[in-house]
Amino acid sequence: MMNEKELIEQCKKQNSKAQKILYDRYAGLFLGICMRYVYERSEAEDILQEGFLKIFIKINEFEGRGSFEGWMKRVIVNTAITHYHKNLKHNKYHYDIGDVQETKFENESYKDSEFTGDELLKVINSLPEGYKMIFNLYAIEGYKHKEISALLEIDINTSKSQYSRAKKLIRKKLSQLKREAKKETKTA
Amino acid sequence: MKKEFQNIEDLFKSKFEDYHVEPSEKVWNTINTKLKVRRFLNSSFSKTLFFSMTVAIITLAVTHLKDNNENKNNLTKPIASVYRVEKKIKIENIEVEKQDIKNNSQKYFNEQNKIKIDKIEKNNELIRERESAPLIISKRAKLIEDAEAKLSEQIKLTAPASPAPAPVFSLDEKEGCVPFTVKINNLSKHAIAYEWDFGDGNKSNDFMPQHTYRHPGVYKITLKAKGTGGVAISFIDSIVVHKQAHAEILWPYESEILTGQKIQIPNYSKNVSKVEWSFGDKSVSNEKNGQHIFKQKGDYTICMKIWSEDGCVDSAVLNNVKVIDINEKIVFPNAFTPNLDGPASGYYNPMDVYNDVFFPKYIGTIEEYELRIFSKFGVEVFKSNDISYGWNGYYQNRLMPEGVYVYIVHGKFEGNQKFSFKGNVTLLHKK
Numbered sequence: 001m002m003n004e005k006e007l008i009e010q011c012k013k014q015n016s017k018a019q020k021i022l023y024d025r026y027a028g029l030f031l032g033i034c035m036r037y038v039y040e041r042s043e044a045e046d047i048l049q050e051g052f053l054k055i056f057i058k059i060n061e062f063e064g065r066g067s068f069e070g071w072m073k074r075v076i077v078n079t080a081i082t083h084y085h086k087n088l089k090h091n092k093y094h095y096d097i098g099d100v101q102e103t104k105f106e107n108e109s110y111k112d113s114e115f116t117g118d119e120l121l122k123v124i125n126s127l128p129e130g131y132k133m134i135f136n137l138y139a140i141e142g143y144k145h146k147e148i149s150a151l152l153e154i155d156i157n158t159s160k161s162q163y164s165r166a167k168k169l170i171r172k173k174l175s176q177l178k179r180e181a182k183k184e185t186k187t188a
Numbered sequence: 189m190k191k192e193f194q195n196i197e198d199l200f201k202s203k204f205e206d207y208h209v210e211p212s213e214k215v216w217n218t219i220n221t222k223l224k225v226r227r228f229l230n231s232s233f234s235k236t237l238f239f240s241m242t243v244a245i246i247t248l249a250v251t252h253l254k255d256n257n258e259n260k261n262n263l264t265k266p267i268a269s270v271y272r273v274e275k276k277i278k279i280e281n282i283e284v285e286k287q288d289i290k291n292n293s294q295k296y297f298n299e300q301n302k303i304k305i306d307k308i309e310k311n312n313e314l315i316r317e318r319e320s321a322p323l324i325i326s327k328r329a330k331l332i333e334d335a336e337a338k339l340s341e342q343i344k345l346t347a348p349a350s351p352a353p354a355p356v357f358s359l360d361e362k363e364g365c366v367p368f369t370v371k372i373n374n375l376s377k378h379a380i381a382y383e384w385d386f387g388d389g390n391k392s393n394d395f396m397p398q399h400t401y402r403h404p405g406v407y408k409i410t411l412k413a414k415g416t417g418g419v420a421i422s423f424i425d426s427i428v429v430h431k432q433a434h435a436e437i438l439w440p441y442e443s444e445i446l447t448g449q450k451i452q453i454p455n456y457s458k459n460v461s462k463v464e465w466s467f468g469d470k471s472v473s474n475e476k477n478g479q480h481i482f483k484q485k486g487d488y489t490i491c492m493k494i495w496s497e498d499g500c501v502d503s504a505v506l507n508n509v510k511v512i513d514i515n516e517k518i519v520f521p522n523a524f525t526p527n528l529d530g531p532a533s534g535y536y537n538p539m540d541v542y543n544d545v546f547f548p549k550y551i552g553t554i555e556e557y558e559l560r561i562f563s564k565f566g567v568e569v570f571k572s573n574d575i576s577y578g579w580n581g582y583y584q585n586r587l588m589p590e591g592v593y594v595y596i597v598h599g600k601f602e603g604n605q606k607f608s609f610k611g612n613v614t615l616l617h618k619k
Contacts, residue, residue: 006398009398010396013396014223014226014227015395015396016220016223016224016227017395019220019223020216020220023216023219027210027211027215027216028208028209028210028211029206029207029208031208031209031210031211032204032207032208032209033204033207035209036204041209044209045211045212045214045215048211048215049215049218049219052215052219053219053222053223056219056223057226109192109193109194110192110193110196110199111191111192111193112191112192112193112199112202112203115199115203117203117204117207120199120200120203120204121207124200139196139197139200139201140197140200140201140204142201167196170196171196174196
């Protein structure tokens with residue numbers, strides 16, 4: 001067993017065995033990330049492949065100061081963002097939606113056991129692309145609005161307002177999911 | 189695992205922190221192929237290899253020509269790869285190379301093909317013209333990708349057949365101190381399996397192992413390499429591992445030290461031939477024990493560095509050494525005995541000899557002050573913002589049990605010198 005430091009060293013020397021080990025260790029987790037940024041699995045795999053290549057090629061730039069996993073995640077997320085920009089230029093499926101109607105929620109509290117990861121992925125994938133990017137970056141990856149506005153080349157206020165709309169949409173979807181689950185248990 | 193989240197962010201964050209999707213096999217295969225091509229292109233490769241590759245590519249180009257006759261669009265693919273290779277290797281004299289390629293290819297092709305090679309040359313120029321014009325990036329990337337894929341096929345074809353293995357390795361350093369991790373660069377050729385003997389009873393079969401020696405001594409490293417062409421052995425001896433230097437000092441003072449106070453820090457280091465103290469105020473000393481007088485108040489970092497006879501280095505550091513001015517000081521006792529017959533007044537008499545109220549002794553003028561005391565269960569049993577008001581050992585009019593309590597105090601002397609620390613105080617019931 002190689003520890004992380006050795007693994008990084010070997011990958012820096014372009015040792016193919018080490019590259020494979022690194023890939024096996026993180027590919028599943030990173031594909032999980034990629035899946036949140038696109039709508040199709042094949043697209044997600046393209047990003048994963050491109051992202052890993054970047055990791056292997058740029059690994060010498062990793063100076064070992066912060067977390068290696070965090071660094072790799074950033075590379076993957078950046079690849080996803082580049083992919084998003086490309087699509088935006090080709091204008092494949094970019095559209096905007098009007099204001100979402102405000103719905104009241106009595107108390108916002110969610111149980112971990114209520115939803116599965118796959119369900120939440122579907123919820124994310126039901127968002128329009130721009131919202132989805134912002135939600136992923138802000139809520140899950142923990143980027144700041146300032147960083148997001150730079151990465152996506154949008155105004156910081158756009159990032160903020162789109163984020164709050166994305167959240168409203170997600171709340172709606174989550175309560176729908178809850179209701180559906182209740183119905184199912186009732187009928188069963 | 190029943191977690192509940194107050195907001196969406198936490199729910200999503202926790203769900204996706206460990207969300208895995210298994211990628212299909214083709215992802216790794218693609219990555220691996222591309223890496224192989226990169227490794228190949230980056231490795232220092234000999235001219236002959238370059239020729240054989242170029243020739244292989246031209247062969248490819250010619251077959252493409254045959255397939256697609258005069259179709260110029262299809263021609264661009266293989267020729268783009270020639271161009272890329274040239275660029276990669278940065279050969280300066282392209283003109284000479286081109287001549288060489290031509291000569292070489294003539295060995296491989298008969299007269300009939302020569303006409304076609306001329307055509308390639310023409311097309312090559314055409315491509316170069318196009319290169320100077322802005323090509324659509326994605327299209328160009330696609331060309332390079334295709335070319336790399338083709339190259340990787342060719343690499344397989346041109347691999348040489350089983351020469352004898354040549355085990356060679358180099359060491360970054362041949363001398364070090366315990367624990368000494370030796371970094372080995374495996375430069376072997378024509379080998380498929382390796383057997384390392386580190387000379388201290390440890391062995392490895394890794395390609396590039398790392399080994400740490402935990403005891404001083406002289407060791408011999410042996411590498412045995414196996415290839416399809418047989419087995420061979422090589423070794424480099426005299427890895428010297430020295431006994432480590434061990435730095436150890438002890439801070440003998442319990443409270444803060446004062447400006448003008450002479451301090452002496454005992455040195456318990458082992459295997460020392462040279463000592464260097466630095467006290468954090470730009471003064472240094474080479475004496476065995478650290479002796480110093482701080483002239484100004486502040487937080488200092490004291491560092492002692494030692495060298496052994498063999499040049500092994502170790503150091504010990506004391507962080508946050510607080511030096512305070514003699515005119516500004518606050519200290520608390522470490523025990524007190526509350527009045528058992530009923531709560532004493534918290535407003536204490538500083539000269540009191542009964543010790544039934546817990547309060548600090550201080551020099552200087554205190555401008556801000558906050559004292560909080562906690563029981564071992566974390567209950568705040570006392571709080572005061574008045575330095576003349578101390579704790580009588582009672583909480584909600586009940587005498588607290590014997591035991592250790594934690595106090596946290598912070599505040600400010602006149603002139604902005606801040607203090608903030610915590611400590612333990614033992615409460616005792618004494619008749």
